[in-house]
Amino acid sequence: MLTISPVTFADLGELALLYEELTGIKTDKNLMKNLFKKVAGNANYILVGVKDEKQRLLGSVTGIVCTDLVGKCRPFMVIENVIVGEKSRRQGIGGKLVRYIENCAKERNCSYTMLVSLAKRKEAHAFYESVGYKPGLVQGFKKYL
Template sequence: MADGIVRAAQLGDLQAVLELYRDLHPEDESFPPEPGLSALWARMLEQPGLRVFVLERGAALVASCTLVVVPNLTRGGRPYALVENVVTHREHRRRGLGSRVVRHALAEAWEAGCYKAMLLTGSRRPEVHRFYETCGFRAGDKTGFVARPGAAG
């Protein structure tokens, strides 16, 4: 397919996913060293409810996002979902590839019976917010809060 295929990430995708994550957070600390890095990736792929989706065009992975489906006792026992680490390779942006991978993740969440999906972004850029809105997210429904280690409580 000319626009690529969205699929679940596999063990052999680690290096390509790491390249995408360098685009996502170029200032981020380095990845854990081997063999821990490969073990972490394997644990992620085996984690029930956690799926990393990638969009593959030819031999390259050009977009990705992570979906976490969380079991829940409220809302009639329906789970909820978290979408994280949404990234499209800088050379492939503004082509609808990122929205395809996010929409795929949302379709998986709805298929799993989730009553909602949440996403946080640290970006203040209006075009990033519009991107998420075109994928189906709405700002203003809830208020997001983030705690980090060492923050006074």
């Protein structure tokens, strides 16, 4: 049976491996552990994972609730670092994660959710479309510093 729950300090080793699979970049685990304390203590960050019956972390997603001063001043959520381990894909895990984080956004009165995905990640784009996200509604820009 799969369960979705907040990522814990004990999960960080497995989370680092998932992030490495997502980005191809080795995670600085010491820095990750230090920053995790800030994230875990901030109500605007929602970091959850899917675990199997053996408590192995199969996937994760982060939702960040952002304050908005436009119109009715409702917050919005940025969805980030959506990852399901390669061996666990095509089992509905990603959809469960996205639905979970969208429900968190609704509970926090967010007016919308948004995410970006690298242009080369065509498989991820197909997944996002399958869970209701539409491509091309906005043009995304990113500048690495």
